[in-house]
Amino acid sequence: MTDSTAWLLLSTALVIFMTPGVAFFYGGLVKSKSVVSMMMLSFGSMGLVSVLWILYGFNMGLLDGEGIGNFVANPFSDFALEDLSKVTDGSPLAGVAFGASFAIITVALISGAIADRARFWPWMLFAGVWATTVYFLVQGWVWAFDDNGMTGWVGKFGFGDTATMDWAGGTAVHINAGAAALALALVLGKRKVGFSKEEAQPHNVPLVLIGAAILWFGWFGFNTGLNTGEAGAGLIFLNTVGAPAAAMIGWIVVEQFKEGKATAVGAASGAVAGLVAITPACAFLTPAWSLLLGLIAGAVCAFAIDLKFKLGFDDTLDVVGIHMVGGFIGCWFLGFFATDTGLFTGGGNLDQLGTQVVTSLGVAAYSFVMAFVIGTVIEKTIGFRAKEEDEIAGIDLVLHGEGYAID
Template sequence: MELSAENVWSIVASAMVLLMTPGLAFFYSGMTRAKAALNMMMMSFIAMGLVGVIWVLWGYSMSIEPALIPEIVGSPFSNFGVMQLLHDSPEQLLTVGFSSTFAIIAVAIISGSVADRAKFSAWIAFVPLWITLVYCPLAFMVWGGGLFSDEGLIGSVFGEAIDFAGGLVIHINAGVAGLVLAVILGARQGFGKDPNHRPHNLPFVMLGAAVLWFGWFGFNAGAADSVVQAGLIWINTLVTPGAAMLGWTALERFRDGHATSLGGASGIVAGLVAITPACANIAPIWAIVLGLISGVASAYAVGLKYKWGYDDSLDVVGVHLVSGIIGTLALGFVATPDTGQAGLFYGGGFGLLVTQTVATILSMIFSAVMTLAIAYLVHRTIGFRVSEKQEIQGIDLAQHAETAYSFASGTSGNFLKSLGE
C-alpha cells in the first residue's frame, strides 16, 4: 500500500497535536511559581508516556466498536495492543496514533487545576484511571457510535451532537475534571491573599500559547475530509483565537487600565478551545464573533475562583470549561446548513441547540461523577496532596529533588526572592 498525501497529512497533523502537550507544559509552567515550574512540566510529560502506552494497549479499543457496555464504552479486549489492526487493517494505525494525541492533551489540561500541591505519585495513579473510566467512554459516546451518535439513544431522540474536534470530549470533560480535583485538593497556602501566587515566567506562557496555536491547526484540521473543509477549519482556527485575544485584552484595558501578556496568551487559548467543536461547521464571520465572546467570557470567568473559593490554579475551569461550553452551544445558533445541521440563525429551529445542550449537560454530569469517584479513591488511599511543609518548600524539590533554576552559590536565593519566592 502506497503512502498517499492524505496519509502524510495525518502523520504531520498527529505530530503537531503531540507537540501541543509540551506547548501546554510551557504555558502552565510559566504560570506557576518558580519553585513549581518543573513539576508542572513533568505532569504534562508523564501524561504523554502513560496515555500513549494505555491508548495502544486498551484505550483505543475502548473508544470504538464493538461495545463492552452498549452505547457507553467499547471493549478493551477487542483489539488489545492493536494486534488485530496490525494484521487485518494496518492502515488504521494512523488513526490510532492521531486519536492518542487527543487523549494525551485532554488529561494534561487537567493538571493546571492542581498546580503547586498535587503529589506526583497521585497524579500517576489518577491519569490511567481517568483515561480508562472517563475519557474513553465519553470518546465512544460522542465519536465511537455511542450514546450521542445518530444511532445512539440520546442521538436518536435529540439528534446527533456536533463535536468535530473535542469540545465535549476534551475541553468540557477536562474542565469539569479540573474543577472536581481543585475542590477535593483544596486551596493552596495563601490562595487569594499571597501576592506571590503569580506567573514567574511570562515569556514561557507566551511561548506555550504560540506552540499550542501552531499545533491546533493539526488538532482541528487533522480529520478534514476535503480541501473546502480544511480551508474553513484553517481560517476559523486563525480568526477565533485572534478575536478572543482582542476581546480579553480589551476587557483588561477598560477594566484594569492595562492589557497584559498573560491575558493575551490566555485569550488565544480560550479562542482555540471555543472553536474546537465548531471549526468545521460555522462561517468565519461567526468564528470571529465566537472568539470575541469566548475571550470576554473567560476573562470574567477566571475571577470566579476568588469569589466562589475554589483554587483552580491555572484557570482550567475559566478557560477550558467555559469556552468549551460556549463553542459547543454556539453551534445550536450559527451552524451553517451546508455543513449538515443548521443552527437557529439559519432557519434550523431549536433542534440542534437542544441537542448540543443535552449533550453538554450529560457530558458534564458523567465527567463530574466519574472524576469525583476516581479522585476520592486516590485521595483516600495514597493521598493526593503534598504536605504543607513540602508546598511551602516548593513542590519541585519535594517531589523531584530538582529545581528549574540553578545558579552559583549565593545567587539562586536572591533570584528566587526576586520572583516572589
C-alpha cells in the first residue's frame, strides 16, 4: 500500500466520522423530545446513501466530457463496481470510499432544516431521490477529470484563463446542501412550536460542542484526503486550523454586540461556518487570507442565521445561514484573493470572481429546484411532515418508539 492510499483510507474514516458529528451537533440543538428523530436522519443517510453510491452513484460522476457526458454518465456502466473491484491496485476503490463519505454527509446536512417536524421514511425517500438526481450528478460536474483535465461542466467552466476553484466541496457539498435545505424548509413550512429566538433553545449544549469538535477533527480528512504532496497538504491542513478559529472569533464578537454575551453554541457554530468557508478555498489561499476568510464567514453567518425570522422560512438548525451562505463566501472570496488568479492577488481582473459566481449560483439553482419538486411530491402524496399533535408532543416516541428524558 502506498502512502497516498493509506492517507486516503484514513481520511475516508475521518469523513465518515463527521456524519455522527453532524448527528451530535444537530441533536444537541433540537428539543429533547425530538433528538432521536434528528439523529436518525443522519444515520439513515449513512445507510442509504452508502448503498446507492456503491450500486450506481459513483458511476454517475465518471463524465467523459463529450455532449451529455458533461452532465451525467451511465449509472449502470459498472453496477455495484464489479469491474473496478477486480483491479489489483486498491487505490481506485479507496477513492470510491472517499467519495461515498462526501455523499453521505452532504445529504445528512440537509436534514437540519426540517428538524422537529419531518417523518423518517419520507425523509429516506427524499434522501435517495435527491442523492441520485442531484448530488451524484453535481459532484461529477465539479470534480470529474481524465488525463486531459476536468470534464464536468463546473470544473471546466471559466472566464479568460481561469477555471472553477472548489477544492473540497463549497459548491458540491455546502451550497448544494444549503439550497436543498432552503427548498425543504419552504415545502414543510414553519414549526408549530419553536420558530422564534426565545423558543429555539438547544436542549444539550455539551452535545453541540462534542458534535462541533468531531466535525473539526474529521474536516482535516475532508480537506486533505486528496494528497497534494507535503507542501500542498501542509497548507491545506494549516488553513483548516486557521479559518475556523478566526470564524469562531468573528461569530462570538458579533454575538457580543448583538446579544450582549458570547455563547458556546455561537462559538461552535462559528467554527463550523469557518470550516464551510475554507472547504473550497483551502488549497488556494495563503494562511493570512484564510484567517480573513474565516473572520468574515463567522461574522456574516452570525447575521445570516437571523434571515429566517425576517423572511419567514423555518430553517430549524440554520443550514442555509451557515452552509449555503458560508459556501458562497468561501467560493466568492477566491475571486478576490486566490493565489495567482484573484482580483487583488493575481491578474487584477474579475475573471475568477465571475467564474466562481456563475458556477456556484448554477449549482444552487439546480439543487433548490430539484429539492423543491421532490419534497413537494412527497408531501402531497405520502406526507413529509409529522402530524401536528405529534410535533407538539415530540416525535421521538411516535416515530421511533424511543427517546430520553431530561429531569
